[in-house]
Amino acid sequence: MIELWVIITGLLVGITCGMAGVFLILRKMSMIADAISHTVLFGIVMAFIITQTLNGFWMLLGAAVAGILTAYLVQLLHSSGIQQDAAIGVVFTTLFAAGVLLITLFASHVHLDVEHILMGEIAFVPWDKWTFFAITMPKAVWILLLVLLINIGFLLLFFKEMKLATFDSLYAASIGVPILFLHYGFMTSISFTTVAAFDSVGAILVVAMLIGPAATANLISKSIKQMFLFSMLYGGAAAIIGYYLAKFWDTSIAGMMATAVGLLFIMTLCAQKFMDYKRKALVSKLEGV
Amino acid sequence: MLTGNLLWVLMGTMLLGIAAGITGTFSFLQKQSLVGDAAAHAALPGIALAFLLTGQKDLPILMLGAGITSALSVYCIQWIVSFSKMKADAAIGLVLTVFFGVGVVFLTVVNHSPLGNQSGLNNFIFGKAATMTKADLTWLFLSATIIIIVSLLFYKEWKLLIFDPMYAKGIGLPIEALKATLTVLIVMTIVTGIQSVGVILMSALLIIPAVSAKLWTRKLSSMLVVSAVIGGVSGIVGTFISSTRTGLSTGPLIVLVAAAIFFLSYLFSPAGQMYKYFRKKQFRKQGEVG
Amino acid sequence: MNALTVENLSVAYDKKTVLENANVTVPSGRLTAIIGPNGAGKSTFLKAILNQLPNKVGKVEILGKLFDPKSLVVGYVPQRNAVDWDFPTNALDIVLMGRYGHTGLFKRPSKQDKLLAKQALESVGMQDFAQRSIGQLSGGQQQRVFLARALAQNANIYFLDEPFAGVDAATEKTIIDILKSLREQGKSIFVVHHDLQTVKEYFDYTILLNKTILASGATEEVFTPEQLQKTYGGKLFMMQDMLGANSLC
Numbered sequence: 001m002i003e004l005w006v007i008i009t010g011l012l013v014g015i016t017c018g019m020a021g022v023f024l025i026l027r028k029m030s031m032i033a034d035a036i037s038h039t040v041l042f043g044i045v046m047a048f049i050i051t052q053t054l055n056g057f058w059m060l061l062g063a064a065v066a067g068i069l070t071a072y073l074v075q076l077l078h079s080s081g082i083q084q085d086a087a088i089g090v091v092f093t094t095l096f097a098a099g100v101l102l103i104t105l106f107a108s109h110v111h112l113d114v115e116h117i118l119m120g121e122i123a124f125v126p127w128d129k130w131t132f133f134a135i136t137m138p139k140a141v142w143i144l145l146l147v148l149l150i151n152i153g154f155l156l157l158f159f160k161e162m163k164l165a166t167f168d169s170l171y172a173a174s175i176g177v178p179i180l181f182l183h184y185g186f187m188t189s190i191s192f193t194t195v196a197a198f199d200s201v202g203a204i205l206v207v208a209m210l211i212g213p214a215a216t217a218n219l220i221s222k223s224i225k226q227m228f229l230f231s232m233l234y235g236g237a238a239a240i241i242g243y244y245l246a247k248f249w250d251t252s253i254a255g256m257m258a259t260a261v262g263l264l265f266i267m268t269l270c271a272q273k274f275m276d277y278k279r280k281a282l283v284s285k286l287e288g289v
Numbered sequence: 290m291l292t293g294n295l296l297w298v299l300m301g302t303m304l305l306g307i308a309a310g311i312t313g314t315f316s317f318l319q320k321q322s323l324v325g326d327a328a329a330h331a332a333l334p335g336i337a338l339a340f341l342l343t344g345q346k347d348l349p350i351l352m353l354g355a356g357i358t359s360a361l362s363v364y365c366i367q368w369i370v371s372f373s374k375m376k377a378d379a380a381i382g383l384v385l386t387v388f389f390g391v392g393v394v395f396l397t398v399v400n401h402s403p404l405g406n407q408s409g410l411n412n413f414i415f416g417k418a419a420t421m422t423k424a425d426l427t428w429l430f431l432s433a434t435i436i437i438i439v440s441l442l443f444y445k446e447w448k449l450l451i452f453d454p455m456y457a458k459g460i461g462l463p464i465e466a467l468k469a470t471l472t473v474l475i476v477m478t479i480v481t482g483i484q485s486v487g488v489i490l491m492s493a494l495l496i497i498p499a500v501s502a503k504l505w506t507r508k509l510s511s512m513l514v515v516s517a518v519i520g521g522v523s524g525i526v527g528t529f530i531s532s533t534r535t536g537l538s539t540g541p542l543i544v545l546v547a548a549a550i551f552f553l554s555y556l557f558s559p560a561g562q563m564y565k566y567f568r569k570k571q572f573r574k575q576g577e578v579g
Numbered sequence: 580m581n582a583l584t585v586e587n588l589s590v591a592y593d594k595k596t597v598l599e600n601a602n603v604t605v606p607s608g609r610l611t612a613i614i615g616p617n618g619a620g621k622s623t624f625l626k627a628i629l630n631q632l633p634n635k636v637g638k639v640e641i642l643g644k645l646f647d648p649k650s651l652v653v654g655y656v657p658q659r660n661a662v663d664w665d666f667p668t669n670a671l672d673i674v675l676m677g678r679y680g681h682t683g684l685f686k687r688p689s690k691q692d693k694l695l696a697k698q699a700l701e702s703v704g705m706q707d708f709a710q711r712s713i714g715q716l717s718g719g720q721q722q723r724v725f726l727a728r729a730l731a732q733n734a735n736i737y738f739l740d741e742p743f744a745g746v747d748a749a750t751e752k753t754i755i756d757i758l759k760s761l762r763e764q765g766k767s768i769f770v771v772h773h774d775l776q777t778v779k780e781y782f783d784y785t786i787l788l789n790k791t792i793l794a795s796g797a798t799e800e801v802f803t804p805e806q807l808q809k810t811y812g813g814k815l816f817m818m819q820d821m822l823g824a825n826s827l828c
Binding site: 025028029030031033034038077080081082083085086087088089090093094096097098100101104105204205207208210211212214215218219246249250251252254255256257258259261262265269272273 | 317320321322323325326369372373374375376378379380381382383385386387389390391392393394395396397398401415489490492493496497499500503536537538540541542544545548551555560562565
């Protein structure tokens with residue numbers, strides 16, 4: 001049962017992140033997710049300093065606020081003429097450095113482990129349980145399910161508008177689609193996703209799951225709906241493959257899941273190139289005849 | 290207070306700051322800032338793998354490992370972007386997380402192995418300048434000096450490469466070789482810096498001084514000088530502050546000093562917000578009158 | 580009623596003033612060319628009219644009212660290279676986006692919307708490409724899809740940003756025929772245009788722009804060597820060269 005909970009958590013991370021990653025990739029904002037995954041540390045430390053407790057709720061709230069703050073600061077720097085990638089680099093390294101420093105100054109006596117936040121420890125997930133409506137499940141599973149529902153809700157409500165604002169924001173604005181609202185709404189959902197997932201699997205794996213599956217799916221998808229399907233499949237598959245590889249070699253589960261994301265990408269790209277090659281060979285053969 | 294060893298460490302982080310300020314400016318102008326971030330994260334698997342293969346933690350061996358995986362990550366990003374329809378940002382994010390994930394896998398293997406005994410490899414994630422030995426420092430001096438000298442040698446060619454690659458090609462410059470040299474130098478800077486600043490924050494040292502310098506000047510030569518000065522000052526001041534109290538990591542402090550300089554530049558430089566604010570006010574006034 | 584009234588419009592980016600004190604009035608039912616040299620602020624002018632720029636002063640009225648995107652009276656066709664054509668979707672889906680304003684928030688496009696989108700695609704001669712991935716379309720086909728989207732929106736006034744840039748001759752003909760038939764229906768069309776040779780043939784109204792509005796009016800009155808000299812300045816020399824070379828053909 002313990003093993004099963006770990007796999008379910010990994011699957012949920014893969015599916016939730018795979019889903020949230022689609023528009024992230026299409027909006028070319030992958031690196032903002034990377035930035036948010038680093039700055040959640042700052043939010044957690046600030047939450048601890050203000051409340052002086054390690055209460056999960058305040059930590060999650062602090063992390064979510066830090067995530068939105070990151071998106072906002074990047075947008076602010078970018079709109080004042082600084083290159084997008086440089087703006088991201090400045091904001092996340094600064095907040096991350098501040099987070100690490102604040103830990104050493106104010107929180108060195110409590111268990112706020114930077115490495116834990118970065119790399120997570122999914123193997124501990126099954127021991128921290130919550131009970132709601134007479135159902136007892138690991139805390140991480142509850143939180144991930146909640147965030148998955150929030151993401152599905154956001155997409156059901158705004159799918160059409162997100163698609164238009166992502167493809168052509170100028171036209172979207174000209175027919176009254178609220179593009180700024182959508183941008184920040186989406187960034188909020190990305191923050192929640194990151195925050196929900198990092199506690200169990202670590203910030204690095206969250207980014208791997210947000211970017212990798214969706215980017216791989218984008219290579220082979222003809223429509224956004226297809227991309228959602230493939231992305232969630234890749235995310236889930238990476239979680240399962242990663243788990244068993246990690247078990248086999250007795251090493252970091254989160255690290256192995258990220259590695260599996262990379263393996264799936266390489267396999268997809270090779271398969272695609274091979275098909276292209278065969279198609280071209282066929283065409284030149286037909287032309288020869 | 291200013292003991293002999295501290296003086297050497299201060300010199301070391303200053304040189305590192307200068308080197309990163311210079312190479313960072315070139316990578317920033319090539320719009321490759323986040324490639325540096327990926328390359329820095331990608332140093333981790335190299336370090337762990339070098340240790341696993343050789344069982345030694347001599348700095349040159351670890352640095353070599355770091356350099357190889359770091360350069361490999363840059364090559365992977367370029368390859369993905371040119372051979373698939375994946376966009377640069379996604380390719381950078383993918384390569385960064387996968388390499389770092391592989392690094393964590395290897396690091397866990399190291400920590401589980403009998404050899405590992407907390408080999409101190411974890412220090413590479415955040416950096417510990419204060420614990421650097423004389424031998425470590427010698428390597429730092431040597432490679433930082435090489436980076437600075439080579440950058441100055443290639444200044445003219447890289448300038449052309451960044452501003453007008455077509456023209457550079459036209460007059461017969463070996464563009465690909467120049468690009469590769471620049472990549473090697475950026476990787477070298479990263480590898481040099483990870484021991485004191487750590488893989489996660491190394492990219493800050495490449496990005497922040499360059500971005501700040503851009504706010505003060507638009508000329509490449511003066512931008513390099515300003516960026517190098519900001520990098521050097523951040524190195525000295527950050528290391529000094531971290532030496533005043535035990536347990537303060539050097540990396541975050543260097544980055545925060547650089548960030549403070551960026552913030553001041555963002556507000557008060559000629560391209561900064563104060564100036565823009567006054568201009569906007571002026572513009573609105575003119576509009577109302579006209 | 581006037582299609583467009585612009586009073587004292589100024590726009591500034593970072594340090595430069597891109598558009599200064601522009602004034603123009605265009606009556607309804609015209610097919611208007613907006614011409615001027617590169618960097619004259621033509622795209623900025625369009626974006627300012629559509630209220631997409633924060634740093635703007637002055638007054639803009641469209642069909643006698645301040646611009647309200649939700650009214651859907653404006654059909655905007657951005658430059659083709661302003662979007663990423665690798666986006667995973669097909670041509671019909673892009674045209675269907677033109678109906679989103681009518682569909683409203685939270686609702687899915689209706690059968691009626693899909694029918695209108697198909698008709699719009701047919702009117703630009705692209706009905707056979709409805710299910711084609713947009714990345715596989717040629718430049719001209721992409722431009723037709725963009726126009727079809729604006730048609731599906733069924734606006735009263737159209738703004739097109741360089742619709743003829745990098746398209747084939749057949750597409751250019753299709754687009755201009757459609758624009759002319761829109762004019763017949765009493766709609767107003769504004770086109771940022773580059774090719775000076777076709778101005779007289781395509782457009783009945785012309786706005787000359789370089790940092791500000793230098794002249795506007797019926798094409799035969801405005802499109803004169805003196806006015807062009809004023810708009811293009813020293814660059815006219817090159818232009819005359821170009822015109823001369825072409826008149827030889």
